[in-house]
Amino acid sequence: MADTTSEAQSRPSIIGYVVGGLALAGLLAMSILFFATGLMAPLWALIGFIAIWAILFLLGCVWMVRRHPWRVVLLPIIAAVILFGGLRAGTALLGWTP
Numbered sequence: 001m002a003d004t005t006s007e008a009q010s011r012p013s014i015i016g017y018v019v020g021g022l023a024l025a026g027l028l029a030m031s032i033l034f035f036a037t038g039l040m041a042p043l044w045a046l047i048g049f050i051a052i053w054a055i056l057f058l059l060g061c062v063w064m065v066r067r068h069p070w071r072v073v074l075l076p077i078i079a080a081v082i083l084f085g086g087l088r089a090g091t092a093l094l095g096w097t098p
Contacts, residue, residue, distance in 0.1 A: 012069050020069025024060045026076040031057075033083060040098045041090055052082055 012020075034053040038046045056079050060072045090096040 012067055016069040017064070020060075020064055020072040023072045023074075023076055024057075024064060027053075027057055027060055027072075027079060030076060030079050030083070034079075037083070037087060040087060040096050042096070045086070045090060045096075049083060049086065053079060 031053060034049050035046075037049050041049065056075050060075045063069065063071045087096070
């Protein structure tokens with residue numbers, strides 16, 4: 001009987017899955033921005049940005065399956081910081097222009 005109560009307590013709520021799903025959808029929507037970096041960044045940087053986005057998206061999917069949906073909320077924020085910080089650094093340090 002103790003196993004069923006501890007299992008029920010460890011499961012995230014429906015709200016957690018909804019919020020995690022919305023965060024994953026937001027990360028999916030950000031893919032447009034990651035692919036659009038090809039207009040400004042060289043090919044090697046574009047491949048790097050897309051690889052980072054793919055890793056973050058797969059990590060979010062794994063966290064949703066393994067019952068950690070609240071962690072997924074951080075992924076769009078991390079992706080935005082990496083994308084805009086990387087583009088800003090590329091513009092300032094490497095001379096990338098649109």
